[in-house]
Amino acid sequence: MRILGIEGTAWAASAAVYERTDSGESVVIETDAYEPDSGGIHPREAAEHMREAIPQVVERALDIAREQAADAGEDPDESPVDAVAFSRGPGLGPCLRIVATAARALAQRLDVPLVGVNHMVAHLEIGRHRSGFSAPVCLNASGANAHILGYRNGRYRVLGETMDTGVGNAIDKFTRHLGWSHPGGPKVEKRAKDGEYIDLPYVVKGMDFSFSGIMSAAKQAIDDGEAVEDVCYSLQENIFAMLTEVAERALSLTDADELVLGGGVGQNERLREMLGKMCDQRGADFYAPEPRFLRDNAGMIAVLGAKMYDAGDTIPIEDSRVRPDFRPDEVDVTWRSDEAV
Ligand code: ATP
Numbered sequence: 001m002r003i004l005g006i007e008g009t010a011w012a013a014s015a016a017v018y019e020r021t022d023s024g025e026s027v028v029i030e031t032d033a034y035e036p037d038s039g040g041i042h043p044r045e046a047a048e049h050m051r052e053a054i055p056q057v058v059e060r061a062l063d064i065a066r067e068q069a070a071d072a073g074e075d076p077d078e079s080p081v082d083a084v085a086f087s088r089g090p091g092l093g094p095c096l097r098i099v100a101t102a103a104r105a106l107a108q109r110l111d112v113p114l115v116g117v118n119h120m121v122a123h124l125e126i127g128r129h130r131s132g133f134s135a136p137v138c139l140n141a142s143g144a145n146a147h148i149l150g151y152r153n154g155r156y157r158v159l160g161e162t163m164d165t166g167v168g169n170a171i172d173k174f175t176r177h178l179g180w181s182h183p184g185g186p187k188v189e190k191r192a193k194d195g196e197y198i199d200l201p202y203v204v205k206g207m208d209f210s211f212s213g214i215m216s217a218a219k220q221a222i223d224d225g226e227a228v229e230d231v232c233y234s235l236q237e238n239i240f241a242m243l244t245e246v247a248e249r250a251l252s253l254t255d256a257d258e259l260v261l262g263g264g265v266g267q268n269e270r271l272r273e274m275l276g277k278m279c280d281q282r283g284a285d286f287y288a289p290e291p292r293f294l295r296d297n298a299g300m301i302a303v304l305g306a307k308m309y310d311a312g313d314t315i316p317i318e319d320s321r322v323r324p325d326f327r328p329d330e331v332d333v334t335w336r337s338d339e340a341v
Pocket of ligand 1: 009010011090091119141142143144145166167168169171172183184185186189263264265266267268269294295296
Protein backbone atom coordinates (compact mmCIF):
# COMPACT_ATOMS: atom_id res chain seq x y z
CA MET A 1 0.00 0.00 0.00
CA ARG A 2 1.24 3.45 -0.88
CA ILE A 3 -0.22 6.82 0.18
CA LEU A 4 0.73 10.29 -1.03
CA GLY A 5 0.46 12.94 1.70
CA ILE A 6 0.37 16.70 1.14
CA GLU A 7 0.95 19.25 3.93
CA GLY A 8 0.66 23.02 3.77
CA THR A 9 -0.98 24.52 6.84
CA ALA A 10 1.54 27.35 7.35
CA TRP A 11 5.22 27.31 6.38
CA ALA A 12 6.03 23.81 5.08
CA ALA A 13 5.07 23.03 1.49
CA SER A 14 5.56 19.31 1.79
CA ALA A 15 4.66 16.05 0.05
CA ALA A 16 5.48 12.53 1.18
CA VAL A 17 5.09 8.92 0.20
CA TYR A 18 4.26 6.32 2.82
CA GLU A 19 4.82 2.78 1.59
CA ARG A 20 3.91 -0.37 3.50
CA THR A 21 4.94 -3.79 2.19
CA ASP A 22 5.31 -7.27 3.69
CA SER A 23 8.91 -6.45 4.53
CA GLY A 24 8.27 -3.17 6.34
CA GLU A 25 7.42 0.46 5.77
CA SER A 26 9.10 3.66 4.63
CA VAL A 27 8.30 7.37 4.62
CA VAL A 28 10.00 9.71 2.12
CA ILE A 29 9.39 13.43 2.66
CA GLU A 30 10.01 16.30 0.21
CA THR A 31 9.70 19.77 1.81
CA ASP A 32 10.18 23.32 0.59
CA ALA A 33 10.05 25.72 3.55
CA TYR A 34 8.75 29.29 3.44
CA GLU A 35 11.23 31.64 5.10
CA PRO A 36 9.92 35.17 5.67
CA ASP A 37 12.36 37.96 4.74
CA SER A 38 11.44 39.74 7.94
CA GLY A 39 8.95 39.35 10.78
CA GLY A 40 6.79 36.27 11.22
CA ILE A 41 4.68 34.23 8.80
CA HIS A 42 2.63 36.50 6.50
CA PRO A 43 -0.46 34.51 5.38
CA ARG A 44 -0.44 36.00 1.87
CA GLU A 45 3.27 35.37 1.33
CA ALA A 46 2.93 31.86 2.77
CA ALA A 47 0.09 31.16 0.32
CA GLU A 48 2.20 32.46 -2.58
CA HIS A 49 4.95 30.10 -1.47
CA MET A 50 2.46 27.20 -1.42
CA ARG A 51 1.27 28.07 -4.92
CA GLU A 52 4.82 27.85 -6.27
CA ALA A 53 6.22 25.03 -4.15
CA ILE A 54 3.36 22.51 -3.80
CA PRO A 55 3.33 21.41 -7.49
CA GLN A 56 7.10 20.83 -7.32
CA VAL A 57 7.20 18.83 -4.08
CA VAL A 58 4.18 16.80 -5.21
CA GLU A 59 5.86 15.95 -8.52
CA ARG A 60 9.03 14.89 -6.68
CA ALA A 61 7.02 12.69 -4.31
CA LEU A 62 5.08 11.19 -7.22
CA ASP A 63 8.36 10.33 -8.98
CA ILE A 64 9.41 8.46 -5.84
CA ALA A 65 6.06 6.64 -5.74
CA ARG A 66 6.44 5.70 -9.42
CA GLU A 67 9.93 4.31 -8.75
CA GLN A 68 8.63 2.28 -5.81
CA ALA A 69 5.75 0.97 -7.92
CA ALA A 70 8.16 -0.01 -10.71
CA ASP A 71 10.45 -1.79 -8.21
CA ALA A 72 7.43 -3.70 -6.95
CA GLY A 73 6.59 -4.76 -10.51
CA GLU A 74 3.27 -2.90 -10.57
CA ASP A 75 1.47 -1.99 -13.79
CA PRO A 76 2.83 1.45 -14.91
CA ASP A 77 -0.62 2.36 -16.25
CA GLU A 78 -2.11 2.08 -12.75
CA SER A 79 -1.88 4.86 -10.16
CA PRO A 80 1.36 4.53 -8.15
CA VAL A 81 -0.54 5.51 -4.97
CA ASP A 82 -3.72 4.11 -3.42
CA ALA A 83 -4.96 7.44 -2.06
CA VAL A 84 -4.10 11.12 -1.70
CA ALA A 85 -4.18 12.49 1.87
CA PHE A 86 -4.02 16.22 2.63
CA SER A 87 -4.01 18.46 5.69
CA ARG A 88 -7.53 19.89 5.95
CA GLY A 89 -6.78 22.10 8.96
CA PRO A 90 -6.18 23.73 11.33
CA GLY A 91 -4.02 26.28 9.58
CA LEU A 92 -3.95 29.42 7.46
CA GLY A 93 -7.00 29.47 5.16
CA PRO A 94 -5.21 30.72 2.01
CA CYS A 95 -2.54 27.99 2.37
CA LEU A 96 -5.03 25.24 3.13
CA ARG A 97 -7.11 26.07 0.06
CA ILE A 98 -4.12 25.74 -2.26
CA VAL A 99 -3.14 22.38 -0.76
CA ALA A 100 -6.72 21.10 -0.92
CA THR A 101 -7.07 22.15 -4.56
CA ALA A 102 -3.85 20.32 -5.44
CA ALA A 103 -4.97 17.20 -3.53
CA ARG A 104 -8.40 17.13 -5.17
CA ALA A 105 -6.92 17.58 -8.66
CA LEU A 106 -4.39 14.83 -8.04
CA ALA A 107 -6.93 12.38 -6.62
CA GLN A 108 -9.13 12.96 -9.68
CA ARG A 109 -6.23 12.65 -12.11
CA LEU A 110 -5.05 9.38 -10.52
CA ASP A 111 -8.63 8.20 -9.89
CA VAL A 112 -7.95 7.34 -6.24
CA PRO A 113 -9.77 8.30 -3.01
CA LEU A 114 -9.12 11.52 -1.11
CA VAL A 115 -8.40 11.51 2.64
CA GLY A 116 -8.83 14.71 4.73
CA VAL A 117 -6.43 14.70 7.68
CA ASN A 118 -6.51 16.83 10.84
CA HIS A 119 -3.01 18.30 11.10
CA MET A 120 -2.90 18.24 14.93
CA VAL A 121 -4.11 14.64 15.13
CA ALA A 122 -1.38 13.82 12.60
CA HIS A 123 1.22 15.42 14.94
CA LEU A 124 -0.07 13.01 17.62
CA GLU A 125 -0.51 9.88 15.53
CA ILE A 126 3.00 9.94 14.06
CA GLY A 127 4.37 9.61 17.61
CA ARG A 128 1.93 6.85 18.50
CA HIS A 129 2.71 5.04 15.25
CA ARG A 130 6.50 5.25 15.55
CA SER A 131 6.61 4.49 19.30
CA GLY A 132 4.33 1.48 19.11
CA PHE A 133 2.62 2.80 22.28
CA SER A 134 -0.95 1.63 22.64
CA ALA A 135 -2.66 4.36 24.66
CA PRO A 136 -0.41 7.38 25.12
CA VAL A 137 -1.24 10.85 26.29
CA CYS A 138 0.12 13.31 23.70
CA LEU A 139 1.64 16.72 24.19
CA ASN A 140 1.46 18.78 21.01
CA ALA A 141 3.91 21.66 21.28
CA SER A 142 3.89 23.39 17.91
CA GLY A 143 4.00 26.89 16.49
CA ALA A 144 0.34 27.82 16.47
CA ASN A 145 -0.91 25.33 19.08
CA ALA A 146 -0.21 23.81 22.48
CA HIS A 147 -2.42 21.12 23.94
CA ILE A 148 -2.46 17.79 25.66
CA LEU A 149 -4.67 15.04 24.26
CA GLY A 150 -5.94 11.72 25.55
CA TYR A 151 -8.09 9.16 23.74
CA ARG A 152 -11.47 8.05 24.99
CA ASN A 153 -14.50 6.54 23.28
CA GLY A 154 -13.62 7.27 19.69
CA ARG A 155 -12.23 10.80 20.10
CA TYR A 156 -9.04 12.53 21.13
CA ARG A 157 -10.09 14.68 24.09
CA VAL A 158 -8.37 17.98 24.80
CA LEU A 159 -7.26 17.54 28.42
CA GLY A 160 -5.50 20.89 28.56
CA GLU A 161 -4.55 23.66 26.17
CA THR A 162 -3.20 27.15 25.78
CA MET A 163 -5.52 29.93 26.83
CA ASP A 164 -3.97 32.34 24.35
CA THR A 165 -1.12 31.97 21.86
CA GLY A 166 0.57 28.80 20.59
CA VAL A 167 3.85 27.94 22.34
CA GLY A 168 6.14 28.35 19.32
CA ASN A 169 4.39 31.58 18.29
CA ALA A 170 5.09 33.02 21.76
CA ILE A 171 8.79 32.23 21.42
CA ASP A 172 8.85 33.62 17.86
CA LYS A 173 7.17 36.87 18.97
CA PHE A 174 9.82 37.31 21.64
CA THR A 175 12.62 36.80 19.11
CA ARG A 176 11.00 39.25 16.67
CA HIS A 177 11.37 41.84 19.45
CA LEU A 178 15.10 41.10 19.35
CA GLY A 179 15.14 41.51 15.57
CA TRP A 180 15.98 37.84 15.00
CA SER A 181 14.75 36.07 11.88
CA HIS A 182 11.97 33.45 11.89
CA PRO A 183 11.84 30.83 13.35
CA GLY A 184 13.03 31.96 16.76
CA GLY A 185 12.85 28.66 18.68
CA PRO A 186 16.23 27.20 17.61
CA LYS A 187 17.96 30.54 18.29
CA VAL A 188 16.51 30.77 21.80
CA GLU A 189 17.62 27.19 22.42
CA LYS A 190 21.19 28.06 21.44
CA ARG A 191 21.43 31.25 23.50
CA ALA A 192 19.76 29.61 26.53
CA LYS A 193 22.74 27.29 26.94
CA ASP A 194 24.80 30.10 28.52
CA GLY A 195 22.03 31.66 30.61
CA GLU A 196 21.08 31.85 34.26
CA TYR A 197 17.63 32.00 35.78
CA ILE A 198 15.80 35.31 36.25
CA ASP A 199 12.24 35.60 37.46
CA LEU A 200 9.53 35.41 34.74
CA PRO A 201 5.78 34.63 34.98
CA TYR A 202 4.66 31.00 35.22
CA VAL A 203 0.97 30.52 34.42
CA VAL A 204 -0.81 27.18 34.73
CA LYS A 205 -4.50 27.18 35.59
CA GLY A 206 -5.80 23.68 36.19
CA MET A 207 -4.95 21.84 32.99
CA ASP A 208 -4.45 24.96 30.86
CA PHE A 209 -1.44 27.18 30.32
CA SER A 210 -0.88 30.73 29.11
CA PHE A 211 2.13 32.09 27.22
CA SER A 212 1.26 35.70 26.39
CA GLY A 213 2.23 37.09 29.84
CA ILE A 214 5.62 35.43 29.90
CA MET A 215 6.28 36.51 26.32
CA SER A 216 5.55 40.18 27.19
CA ALA A 217 7.62 39.93 30.40
CA ALA A 218 10.55 38.46 28.44
CA LYS A 219 10.42 41.39 25.99
CA GLN A 220 10.29 43.80 28.91
CA ALA A 221 13.27 42.09 30.58
CA ILE A 222 15.30 42.68 27.40
CA ASP A 223 14.25 46.35 27.34
CA ASP A 224 15.28 46.60 31.02
CA GLY A 225 18.78 45.45 30.13
CA GLU A 226 18.73 41.82 31.26
CA ALA A 227 21.22 39.59 29.40
CA VAL A 228 19.73 37.90 26.32
CA GLU A 229 21.13 34.54 27.43
CA ASP A 230 19.43 34.81 30.84
CA VAL A 231 16.07 35.76 29.31
CA CYS A 232 16.27 32.93 26.76
CA TYR A 233 17.19 30.43 29.47
CA SER A 234 14.41 31.54 31.83
CA LEU A 235 11.82 31.70 29.05
CA GLN A 236 12.59 28.10 28.11
CA GLU A 237 12.72 26.87 31.71
CA ASN A 238 9.33 28.34 32.59
CA ILE A 239 7.49 27.53 29.37
CA PHE A 240 8.74 23.95 29.26
CA ALA A 241 8.10 23.44 32.98
CA MET A 242 4.50 24.58 32.42
CA LEU A 243 4.11 22.03 29.61
CA THR A 244 5.75 19.33 31.72
CA GLU A 245 3.56 20.05 34.75
CA VAL A 246 0.36 19.71 32.75
CA ALA A 247 1.65 16.62 30.93
CA GLU A 248 2.39 15.01 34.28
CA ARG A 249 -1.05 15.87 35.61
CA ALA A 250 -2.65 14.41 32.46
CA LEU A 251 -0.75 11.15 32.96
CA SER A 252 -1.80 11.06 36.59
CA LEU A 253 -5.49 11.85 35.98
CA THR A 254 -5.87 9.36 33.13
CA ASP A 255 -3.71 6.63 34.73
CA ALA A 256 -1.76 6.47 31.47
CA ASP A 257 1.88 5.40 31.47
CA GLU A 258 2.94 6.53 27.99
CA LEU A 259 3.62 10.04 26.72
CA VAL A 260 4.36 11.09 23.15
CA LEU A 261 5.53 14.51 22.03
CA GLY A 262 4.49 16.20 18.79
CA GLY A 263 5.04 19.55 17.05
CA GLY A 264 7.97 21.71 15.99
CA VAL A 265 8.86 22.95 19.51
CA GLY A 266 9.39 19.27 20.34
CA GLN A 267 12.70 19.55 18.49
CA ASN A 268 14.02 21.39 21.56
CA GLU A 269 16.39 19.20 23.56
CA ARG A 270 15.64 20.88 26.90
CA LEU A 271 11.89 20.21 26.52
CA ARG A 272 12.55 16.58 25.65
CA GLU A 273 14.92 16.29 28.63
CA MET A 274 12.33 17.69 31.07
CA LEU A 275 9.55 15.43 29.77
CA GLY A 276 11.86 12.41 29.74
CA LYS A 277 12.91 12.99 33.36
CA MET A 278 9.34 13.50 34.50
CA CYS A 279 8.30 10.24 32.82
CA ASP A 280 11.28 8.39 34.34
CA GLN A 281 10.32 9.57 37.79
CA ARG A 282 6.77 8.26 37.45
CA GLY A 283 7.75 5.05 35.67
CA ALA A 284 6.11 6.11 32.41
CA ASP A 285 7.49 5.65 28.89
CA PHE A 286 8.31 8.73 26.83
CA TYR A 287 8.71 8.96 23.07
CA ALA A 288 9.61 11.90 20.83
CA PRO A 289 9.75 11.21 17.08
CA GLU A 290 12.83 12.21 15.09
CA PRO A 291 12.90 15.93 14.13
CA ARG A 292 11.69 15.40 10.54
CA PHE A 293 8.40 14.12 12.01
CA LEU A 294 8.12 16.81 14.71
CA ARG A 295 8.13 19.97 12.59
CA ASP A 296 5.35 20.30 10.03
CA ASN A 297 5.82 17.59 7.41
CA ALA A 298 3.76 15.59 4.94
CA GLY A 299 5.08 12.28 6.31
CA MET A 300 2.71 12.45 9.27
CA ILE A 301 -0.17 13.29 6.89
CA ALA A 302 0.65 10.25 4.73
CA VAL A 303 0.96 7.93 7.75
CA LEU A 304 -2.36 9.00 9.29
CA GLY A 305 -3.84 9.07 5.77
CA ALA A 306 -2.92 5.38 5.46
CA LYS A 307 -4.64 4.51 8.75
CA MET A 308 -7.76 6.41 7.66
CA TYR A 309 -7.70 4.82 4.20
CA ASP A 310 -7.45 1.36 5.82
CA ALA A 311 -10.51 2.26 7.91
CA GLY A 312 -12.44 3.39 4.81
CA ASP A 313 -12.36 6.97 6.10
CA THR A 314 -12.16 8.81 2.75
CA ILE A 315 -14.12 11.88 1.64
CA PRO A 316 -15.94 12.76 -1.56
CA ILE A 317 -14.43 15.79 -3.32
CA GLU A 318 -17.61 17.81 -2.77
CA ASP A 319 -17.32 17.39 1.03
CA SER A 320 -13.62 18.20 1.21
CA ARG A 321 -13.75 21.88 2.15
CA VAL A 322 -10.87 23.06 4.32
CA ARG A 323 -11.27 23.68 8.06
CA PRO A 324 -8.95 26.53 9.28
CA ASP A 325 -10.16 26.04 12.89
CA PHE A 326 -10.37 22.24 12.82
CA ARG A 327 -9.99 21.10 16.43
CA PRO A 328 -8.55 17.65 17.15
CA ASP A 329 -11.55 16.72 19.33
CA GLU A 330 -13.89 17.17 16.34
CA VAL A 331 -12.34 14.18 14.56
CA ASP A 332 -14.07 10.79 14.65
CA VAL A 333 -11.20 8.39 15.26
CA THR A 334 -12.24 5.70 12.80
CA TRP A 335 -8.87 3.92 12.74
CA ARG A 336 -8.71 2.83 16.40
CA SER A 337 -10.88 0.13 17.83
CA ASP A 338 -9.50 0.10 21.38
CA GLU A 339 -11.40 1.77 24.16
CA ALA A 340 -8.32 2.75 26.16
CA VAL A 341 -7.63 6.23 27.52
P1 ATP B 1 1.12 24.03 13.90
O1 ATP B 1 1.63 22.63 13.75
O2 ATP B 1 0.46 24.32 15.18
O3 ATP B 1 0.32 24.47 12.73
P2 ATP B 1 3.44 25.46 12.88
O4 ATP B 1 2.83 25.28 11.55
O5 ATP B 1 3.93 26.82 13.22
O6 ATP B 1 2.46 24.94 13.98
P3 ATP B 1 5.61 23.52 13.58
O7 ATP B 1 6.52 23.08 12.50
O8 ATP B 1 4.89 22.46 14.34
O9 ATP B 1 4.68 24.53 12.85
O10 ATP B 1 6.41 24.38 14.65
C1 ATP B 1 7.13 25.52 14.29
C2 ATP B 1 7.56 26.17 15.58
O11 ATP B 1 8.58 25.38 16.21
C3 ATP B 1 8.12 27.57 15.43
O12 ATP B 1 7.44 28.41 16.32
C4 ATP B 1 9.58 27.41 15.82
O13 ATP B 1 10.14 28.56 16.44
C5 ATP B 1 9.52 26.25 16.78
N1 ATP B 1 10.80 25.56 16.92
C6 ATP B 1 11.53 24.97 15.95
N2 ATP B 1 12.68 24.46 16.47
C7 ATP B 1 12.65 24.74 17.80
C8 ATP B 1 13.55 24.50 18.88
N3 ATP B 1 14.70 23.87 18.69
N4 ATP B 1 13.19 24.94 20.11
C9 ATP B 1 12.01 25.57 20.31
N5 ATP B 1 11.13 25.84 19.33
C10 ATP B 1 11.45 25.43 18.09
